Amino acid sequence: MRNILFYRLLPSLFLISMPIALAAQNVATVSLPDAPDAQQQSTQQPSSSSSQQTQPARPPDLSDLGFSPQQTQADPQLQARLDKRTHMLKVHQRLGLITLAPMAAALFTGSLAKGEDHEGRTFRAPSDANLDFHAALGGLTAAMYFTTAWYAIDAPRIAGTHHRGPIRFHEALAFVHGPGMIATPILGIMAYRQEQNGERVHGAASAHGAVAGITVAAYAASMLAVSWPPKFLHRH
Amino acid sequence: MIRRLGVALLVWSAAPLVLAQTQLVLVRSTLSYHMSHPIHHVDGTSTEAKGKGTCGGAKCDFLIAAPVNSFKSGDSNRDLHMIEAVRGAQYPMVVVRTTLPNPIPADGTIYADLEVQFAGQDLHYPHVAFQKSTSGKQVQISGTVPATCSDFKIEPPSFLTVAIKNEIPVSVSMTWQPQ
Numbered sequence: 001m002r003n004i005l006f007y008r009l010l011p012s013l014f015l016i017s018m019p020i021a022l023a024a025q026n027v028a029t030v031s032l033p034d035a036p037d038a039q040q041q042s043t044q045q046p047s048s049s050s051s052q053q054t055q056p057a058r059p060p061d062l063s064d065l066g067f068s069p070q071q072t073q074a075d076p077q078l079q080a081r082l083d084k085r086t087h088m089l090k091v092h093q094r095l096g097l098i099t100l101a102p103m104a105a106a107l108f109t110g111s112l113a114k115g116e117d118h119e120g121r122t123f124r125a126p127s128d129a130n131l132d133f134h135a136a137l138g139g140l141t142a143a144m145y146f147t148t149a150w151y152a153i154d155a156p157r158i159a160g161t162h163h164r165g166p167i168r169f170h171e172a173l174a175f176v177h178g179p180g181m182i183a184t185p186i187l188g189i190m191a192y193r194q195e196q197n198g199e200r201v202h203g204a205a206s207a208h209g210a211v212a213g214i215t216v217a218a219y220a221a222s223m224l225a226v227s228w229p230p231k232f233l234h235r236h
Numbered sequence: 237m238i239r240r241l242g243v244a245l246l247v248w249s250a251a252p253l254v255l256a257q258t259q260l261v262l263v264r265s266t267l268s269y270h271m272s273h274p275i276h277h278v279d280g281t282s283t284e285a286k287g288k289g290t291c292g293g294a295k296c297d298f299l300i301a302a303p304v305n306s307f308k309s310g311d312s313n314r315d316l317h318m319i320e321a322v323r324g325a326q327y328p329m330v331v332v333r334t335t336l337p338n339p340i341p342a343d344g345t346i347y348a349d350l351e352v353q354f355a356g357q358d359l360h361y362p363h364v365a366f367q368k369s370t371s372g373k374q375v376q377i378s379g380t381v382p383a384t385c386s387d388f389k390i391e392p393p394s395f396l397t398v399a400i401k402n403e404i405p406v407s408v409s410m411t412w413q414p415q
Contacts, residue, residue, distance in 0.1 A: 057290040057292025059290060059333070060288035060298070061299065062299070062331060065287070065299065067286065072329055074326045075325045075326070079323060079325035082316065082320035085316065086317055086320045086321075094397065097396065158316055161312055161316060165310045167311050226313070227396065230276055
C-alpha cells in the first residue's frame with residue numbers, strides 16, 4: 001500500500017512542483033537586466049539550483065528603481081535645443097562684456113561733452129570733435145547692446161523650466177537698462193539738437209545724463225547678478 | 237518516506253522563489269557636485285536618487301541612479317547650462333554600480349570600486365573611501381567621488397570667459413534600509 005502511494009504520488013508531486021519552479025525561473029529570465037554583458041552573464045548563473053546559495057544574487061537594474069521612461073530616455077532634440085541655447089547665451093555673454101567698454105567710454109566722454117558756464121549757458125567742452133566722439137560711442141554702444149539683447153531674446157526656451165535664482169534679477173534688470181538704452185540715445189539726440197541751436201539743454205533732454213547713468217548702473221548690476229554669489233560669500 | 241520526498245520536492249521546486257536574498261533600498265540621499273570658478277563656487281544638489289542593493293552569496297550589488305536634471309544649484313540658467321555641458325538630455329541618468337562583500341563590512345571606513353555611467357562615458361573609480369554608520373535598521377553611507385570634467389570628456393563650462401576648475405567632486409550621503 002505504501003509503495004503504491006509512493007509511486008502514484010511522486011510523479012504528481014513532481015508535476016505540481018515543476019511549473020512553480022519553471023515560473024520562478026521565467027520571472028527571473030524576463031526581468032533580466034539590460035546592463036553590460038559581464039553582468040548579464042552573472043545573472044544567468046543562478047539558474048542552477050544546486051549552487052543557488054553560493055551564487056551571487058541578480059544585480060539590480062535601472063528598471064528596478066522605478067524611474068519613468070521620460071526620465072531615462074534620451075532626447076536628442078532637447079540636447080540640440082540646449083546646445084543652441086548655450087551657444088547663443090555664450091555669444092550674449094561675450095558681446096555683453098565687450099559692450100561694457102563703449103558704454104563706459106560713452107559715459108565718461110559724456111561728462112566732457114557738455115558743460116555750463118558761470119552764467120548757466122551751455123558750452124561744448126572741450127570741442128565739437130569730443131561731442132561727435134561721444135555720439136559715436138553712444139551709437140556703437142546702442143548697436144552692440146541690442147545685438148547682445150537679441151542673442152538672449154532669441155535663445156531657445158526650454159519647456160518646464162521654472163526661473164529661479166540670480167538669473168531672475170538679471171532678467172528683471174533688463175526692464176531697467178532696456179528702456180534706458182532706448183531713451184538715452186533719443187534724449188542725447190534731443191540734447192545735441194538743442195545745443196546745435198545754441199539753446200541751453202532743457203526739458204526731457206536734460207535727463208540724458210541721468211538716464212544714461214541709471215542705465216549703466218542697471219547694466220553693471222545685471223552682470224553682477226549672474227556672478228552671484230561671489231566666492232567670498234560662498235558657504236560650502 | 238513519501239512525506240519526506242514530497243517536502244524535499246516542494247522545497248526544491250520553490251527554491252528559486254525563496255532564494256535567500258537581502259534587498260536594501262535607498263530611502264534618503266543627497267548627491268552634490270562642487271564646482272569651482274575664480275569668481276564663485278557652486279554646489280548642485282540632487283535628492284532624487286534612487287537605489288537598490290541586493291545581497292546574495294558572498295557579495296552585495298548596489299545600483300544608485302539619479303536624473304541629471306534633478307541637480308539644482310540655485311540658479312535655473314546655470315542648471316540648464318550644466319545639463320547641456322554634460323549632455324544630460326542625451327544621457328539623462330547618472331548611474332553608479334558597486335559591489336561590496338556580503339556581509340557588508342562593519343561601521344567605519346569602507347572602500348568601494350565604483351562603475352559610473354555619466355555623460356555618455358563609463359568610468360571605473362577604484363577604492364573610493366566611504367564612511368559607514370548604522371542606526372537601527374538604517375545604514376548611512378557618505379563619501380566623495382573624485383570626479384573631474386576630463387574623466388567624462390566634459391568641456392569645462394566657462395563664465396566671463398574663464399573656465400571652471402577641472403575637479404568636480406561629488407559628495408554622497410545615503411541612507412539605506414532593508415526592503
